[in-house]
Amino acid sequence: xxxxxxxxxxxxxMRSFISEQLPDDIRQTVREGRxxxxxxxxxxxxxLANHGLLIPHWQVEWGGQGFSVAxxxxxxxxxxxxxxPELNAITFDMIGPVLQRYGNPAQQxxxxxxxxxxxxxxxxxYSEPNAGSDLASLTTRAELVGDHYVVTGSKIWxxxxxxxDWMFCLVRTDREVRAQQGISFLLIDxxxxxxxxxxxxxIHGWAVFNEVxxxxxxxxxxxRIGAENGGWTIAKSLxxxxxxxxxxxxxxxxxxxxALAVAHSRREAGHxxxxxxxxxxxxxxxxxxxxxxxxxxxxxxxxAQAGEPIGAEVSMLKLRGSRLIQLWEELIVDALGPxxxxxxxxxxxxxxxxxxxxxxxxxxxxxxxxxxxxTIAGGSSEIQHNILAKQVLAL
Amino acid sequence: xxxxxxxxQQEMLADSARNYLSRRTTPKHDATQADRQATESSRWAxxxxxxxxxxxxxxxxxxxxxxxxxxxxLAEELGRGVVSEPYIASAVLAGMLLADVAPPxxxxxxLPALADxxxxxxxAVWEPGARSDWTEVNTRATQDGADWRLDGNKVLVxxxxxxxGLLVSACISGSKDLGIFLLPAGGQGQRLVAQTLxxxxxxxxxxxxxxxxxSLLHRGEPSAVLGLLEVALDRATLTHCADTVGAMAQAxxxxxxxxxxxxxFGKPIAANxxxxxxxxxxxxxxxxxxxxxxMTASLYADTGIDKVAxxxxxxxxxxxxxxxxxxxxxxxxVQLHGAIxxxxxxxxGAYVKxxxxAVNLYGDATFHLERVACSSLDxxxxxxxxxxxxxxxxxxxxxxxxxxS
Numbered sequence: 001x002x003x004x005x006x007x008x009x010x011x012x013x014m015r016s017f018i019s020e021q022l023p024d025d026i027r028q029t030v031r032e033g034r035x036x037x038x039x040x041x042x043x044x045x046x047x048l049a050n051h052g053l054l055i056p057h058w059q060v061e062w063g064g065q066g067f068s069v070a071x072x073x074x075x076x077x078x079x080x081x082x083x084x085p086e087l088n089a090i091t092f093d094m095i096g097p098v099l100q101r102y103g104n105p106a107q108q109x110x111x112x113x114x115x116x117x118x119x120x121x122x123x124x125x126y127s128e129p130n131a132g133s134d135l136a137s138l139t140t141r142a143e144l145v146g147d148h149y150v151v152t153g154s155k156i157w158x159x160x161x162x163x164x165d166w167m168f169c170l171v172r173t174d175r176e177v178r179a180q181q182g183i184s185f186l187l188i189d190x191x192x193x194x195x196x197x198x199x200x201x202x203i204h205g206w207a208v209f210n211e212v213x214x215x216x217x218x219x220x221x222x223x224r225i226g227a228e229n230g231g232w233t234i235a236k237s238l239x240x241x242x243x244x245x246x247x248x249x250x251x252x253x254x255x256x257x258x259a260l261a262v263a264h265s266r267r268e269a270g271h272x273x274x275x276x277x278x279x280x281x282x283x284x285x286x287x288x289x290x291x292x293x294x295x296x297x298x299x300x301x302x303x304a305q306a307g308e309p310i311g312a313e314v315s316m317l318k319l320r321g322s323r324l325i326q327l328w329e330e331l332i333v334d335a336l337g338p339x340x341x342x343x344x345x346x347x348x349x350x351x352x353x354x355x356x357x358x359x360x361x362x363x364x365x366x367x368x369x370x371x372x373x374x375t376i377a378g379g380s381s382e383i384q385h386n387i388l389a390k391q392v393l394a395l
Numbered sequence: 396x397x398x399x400x401x402x403x404q405q406e407m408l409a410d411s412a413r414n415y416l417s418r419r420t421t422p423k424h425d426a427t428q429a430d431r432q433a434t435e436s437s438r439w440a441x442x443x444x445x446x447x448x449x450x451x452x453x454x455x456x457x458x459x460x461x462x463x464x465x466x467x468x469l470a471e472e473l474g475r476g477v478v479s480e481p482y483i484a485s486a487v488l489a490g491m492l493l494a495d496v497a498p499p500x501x502x503x504x505x506l507p508a509l510a511d512x513x514x515x516x517x518x519a520v521w522e523p524g525a526r527s528d529w530t531e532v533n534t535r536a537t538q539d540g541a542d543w544r545l546d547g548n549k550v551l552v553x554x555x556x557x558x559x560g561l562l563v564s565a566c567i568s569g570s571k572d573l574g575i576f577l578l579p580a581g582g583q584g585q586r587l588v589a590q591t592l593x594x595x596x597x598x599x600x601x602x603x604x605x606x607x608x609x610s611l612l613h614r615g616e617p618s619a620v621l622g623l624l625e626v627a628l629d630r631a632t633l634t635h636c637a638d639t640v641g642a643m644a645q646a647x648x649x650x651x652x653x654x655x656x657x658x659x660f661g662k663p664i665a666a667n668x669x670x671x672x673x674x675x676x677x678x679x680x681x682x683x684x685x686x687x688x689x690m691t692a693s694l695y696a697d698t699g700i701d702k703v704a705x706x707x708x709x710x711x712x713x714x715x716x717x718x719x720x721x722x723x724x725x726x727x728x729v730q731l732h733g734a735i736x737x738x739x740x741x742x743x744g745a746y747v748k749x750x751x752x753a754v755n756l757y758g759d760a761t762f763h764l765e766r767v768a769c770s771s772l773d774x775x776x777x778x779x780x781x782x783x784x785x786x787x788x789x790x791x792x793x794x795x796x797x798x799x800s
Contacts, residue, residue, distance in 0.1 A: 263772055275777075280768035281761065285719075287771050288712040288764070292683040295690035299399040316679040382672070389671035393651065393678060 003074075011074050018082035021047050027083045033258070033363035035206065035349050036085045038121075038163050044085065045118025054118050055092055059100050062108070063116045069244060069304040073297070080250030081257065088160065091115060091122040093245065094238055095168050102185075102226050102234050111166075111187075125155040125169030125188070125212060126235070132157075133383050135170070136179040136232065140214060142171035142186065144221070144228075149173075149186065151194075151217045157377075161197050161210040164190050174229050185231035187223040194218075204369035205345045244304065246378065247297040247317035248325060252290050255328035259283060262335045262360055273335055282331055286324065293320050312391035319384040322374035329368040332360075340364040398693035399686060405468040412469055415445060416476030435480050435557065435597075442480065443512025451486050453494060456506030463630065463695035467637035467688065474641030477745045479596040481517070481554025483638065485509070488553070488631035489516040489562050496575055496613035496623055505560070517558035519549035519578075519601050520624060527758040529564070529628065530621050534603065536565040536574055536611070543576060544584070545606040555599030556589040563601075563609065564624060573620035575613045582608035594748040626703065629710040632757040636688045636710075636717045639753040643681045643724045646746035650674070650728050653735075653743075670731065677727055680720040687713050704770070711766035718753070718760040725750035 003011060026044055029036050036044075048054035057072050058064030067075065080086070096115050099108050114120040131138040140153025151171055161167065167188045174182030188195070194217040199207030226234050263274040263283065273279045297317055300310050333340045339361040346354035348366055357363075375381040389395045401409060419438075442448055451466055452458020459465075466487060473482055490509045493516060494502060508514035525531040534547025545565055555561065561578045578585065584606035590598045613620065651674055654665040664670055691709040694702070725747045729736040736743055754760075769778060 260771075274772040280772060281764050284715065284764040284767035284771060285760075287767055288716045291709070291712045292687040292716050295399075296683045296686040298690060299686045302397055302399055313682075316682060319679060320683065385672040385675045386668075388675045388678065389668075393671075393674060395651075395655070395665045395671045395674060 007070055007074060010071055011078060014075050014078040015082065017051065017053070018078055018084055021051070022082060022084050023047075026085060029350060030083045030085050032359045033367050034347070037350055041085060041088075042119055045087075049116065049118045054087075055096060055116050057093075058096060058116070062096075062100055062112045070301050073244065073249065073301060076245060077250040077253060080254040083254075086251065088121065089245070090124045090160065091120070094124065095122045095166075098168070098225065098234060098238055101237070106222065107187075107225065120166065121160060121164045123158050123161040123164035123167045123190075123210075123212075125158055125161075125167045127155065127157045129154060129156050129211075133380055135235070136183070138170055138172060138183070140169070140171050141175075142173050142184060142219070144173070147221050149184075149219045149221065149224070151186065151188070151214045151219055153214050155212040155214070156200075157209045158197075158212045159209045159377075161190070161212050162199050162207060166190060167212065168225075170231055170235055173231075177229070180232040182229055183231040183235070184228050185225045185234045186219050187225065188214075188217060188219050192217045192219070202370065202373075204366040205343060205348050208370065208373070243310065243314045244297065244300055244317065246314075247293055247321040248374070249290075249294055249297060249321065252293070252321060252324050252328065255325060255332070256287070256290065258360060259286075259328055259332050259335065262332055265360070266335060266339075279331075279335060282334075286327055286331060289320070289324050289327070293317070293324060296320070312387050315379075315384045315387045315392075318378065319381055319388075322381065325374050326368075326371045329364075329371045332364050333368045336361050336364050340368075399689050401468050405465055408465065409468050409472050411445065412447070412472035413475065415441075416472060416478065419476070438480055439512050439515070442482065443510075447482065448486050448512050449510040451491050452506050452510040456494075456502060457510045458506065462692075463633065464689070464692040466634055467692045470634045470637035471641035471644075471685075474638035474643075474749070475645045477595075477642065477645075477749055479594070481515070481558075481597065483631050483634050484517055484553035485515045485558065487634045488627060489518040489558075491630055492518060492562060492575070492623070492627035493577070493612070495627065497577070498612065501577065501610070501612060508559075514559040515554065515557060516560050516562065517552050517555045517599075518562045518627070519552045519555065520562075520564050520628070521549060521551045523548055523550050527755070527762050529624060532564050532566055532573060534563065534565040535568050536576060536609065537568040539607075542607060543609040543611055545576065545578060545603040545609050547603050549601040549603075552587070552599040552601050554597065555587055555601060556597050561587075561601065562612070563603075564620070567614060571617065572614045573617045574611050575620065575623070576609040577612050578603075578606060578609040582606060592752060594752040595745070596752075625707065628757065629707060632714050633688065633691055633710045635753065635757050636684075636713050637692070639717050639721050639750065640681065640685045640688055642746050642749045642753070643684065643721060646724055646728045646743060646750060647674075647677050647681055649743045649746065650677075650731050653732055664731075673727060673731065677724055680723060684713075684717050684720045687716055708767065708770040711763040711770070714758060715760045715763035715767060718755075718763070721750040721753045725754075 023043070026036055026040055045054055052065050055063055056065035056067040056075065060066050092115070096112065099111055126135060128138045128140060140151065140155065142149040142151045155169065167190055169186050169188050170183050171186055172182050173184040176182070194215040196213040198211045198213070200209050200211060201207050202209070263279060264272060266273045268276050300314050300317065303310050339358065343365055344355060344357050344362065347357045347362060446459060447469060449458045450461035450469060454460045470483065486509065493505055497505070505514065505516065509516060520529045521527065522531060522533055534545060534549065537544045545563060547565065549563065552561065559580055561580060563576045563578050565574055565576055567574045580587065584604050586602040588600045590600060592598055613623065651665070654670060654674070655663050657664050665674070691713045694706050694709055728743055728747055732743055735741050736747070738744060
């Protein structure tokens, strides 16, 4: 990013905060690309919360620091470059801001302090077996009975549902109207009777997402956000939250750093990979794409800072940033060659007693598979193309 | 200061350029050499009166001391308007190099003349058979009393035809030094053969056999002189990227308009999702290219001591990126138009050719990717070693292949 002197001072202070406060074992685990685990994540959340840096982008009255958009971007980037684990966007970037914008005072009081403490986890009940990119066709039903809804149906691809305390969920409350108009937004306690979570193991080796079955789950009406049948507006606004973050510049730089480590630690034909022409060309090409992504994100940051709407055009950041992550992961796998082939699931998941693996090669293939999700989740690349075609190019 | 949005003055400059260029007839890319030269000289005077030629010239010499961001704002419009006059080659590449390296008397003589359009300058830096590698210099300069004699061949002298003077890079006989010479056009021992590049712009091949009349503007160790040339070429490369962004934007606009208008199978071609997604890809890549180009231009506002390395890295990345996007844009412009996109008379053809040339001009993607790789992957020790090799190469030529005089 194009740092002003002020921003560069801010960057330095964030950098030293992370290097001083991030526990070494977490840093090491993240550098290797393994799972940090709930317990250590909660500990890190606690440290961030104590320094006011867990939710710096929230409204000040709920514990935010009034960070500017540029400061948020810099902070995210420094977290990634400092090998801090990626924070759960569903909890801190999605439901937190939704509650601040659409929640009533009772709902805000009940949830925001817990989320801000960093000890409560949320998951997002959006996709269903027959409603993926076409989210509005969802069929999970909520029937109003007295002062509560009875919810029945199933959600799928629900990341983190296996350990989440709460789920925000889109349910159908009216089947007679147009698809988008009959949807409500409910907050569901994951300990409620009638909820079953079935983890789904991904091709990368562990369960990142789940299927969530809801069988006559009772949800108090007081846990509906916004009006009945008014859930689609909230769901859509949520897709717009933090869209600048979806450029994932920090996550790209994290992977660039790994590729660089491979370049200087591996050899071929008697030379470090860093000197091999094929590697140089591919690395430099991704570097150029990253610089272009960063410059392009800078344009939107400038717009946001000036208080102008960033518009649907910002979809291009998601489109390009998510693809670029995959290209870095592919370069790393290719650069490692046979080294990236063995895969030890116990070590990946930081299980006790697992045989230690190479710090870069041990996770490379798993990460490569996992990275396919970036172009699918949060509006697939095809959906981003549609958004740009319709809303920006008016095709 | 905004890196990405034009300021009020740049907006005015761009608007007036767009206005002027939209009124002027599109140059025929099949025009003859003579036709082109005739229209060029009258247009050169117009470009001077619009202040464009003064933009890169320092105020002290009758110029406007424009920033790189100002120059790039104008260049985007030159690309959009398919201007074939050698603005970048004369005003940005050669003119700014002269301002960097020439002694005061030469600057006094040349810079006001460049600013008011009464003279044109060109840089002869590339040699035959070396792709875009301008660091390979086989041209020799031999001192002959107060005069210098030049021997060698230069290719792709952009704007060379019609230039009043040529800046020439040459090895200095009897030393390891490199020099930058000013060779007045038309002197004894030089042969300038005019060429028309496939996009319609003019260039020349320069053959020097005991060419006389050259004056030495600057001499020094190869690494130092190559460094000066690199700075000059980087400015031109970046300006050319801005030109290319303007041309890509217009090629895209024409393609989009055509696909929205032409109907096949009972609906506009642009109603097909497969076509829409391909247009989106072009749009996104062009937007990224523009952002990167403007970001890089804004780096030139920094006058700090360590500015050169980030500028070099960013210009290389910008050109590598723009070259790849330009190729994608021109090939898709033809494909999405269909057969009409292959005709000489249809408007998009002028852009297709300009972009196809832009892919390789001032070094293609591979050339600049290697420069990015140097900055990303090489330690300073390795970088020093590579410069050392350049030294050795020059020294080697000096000792083994010095021409007999």
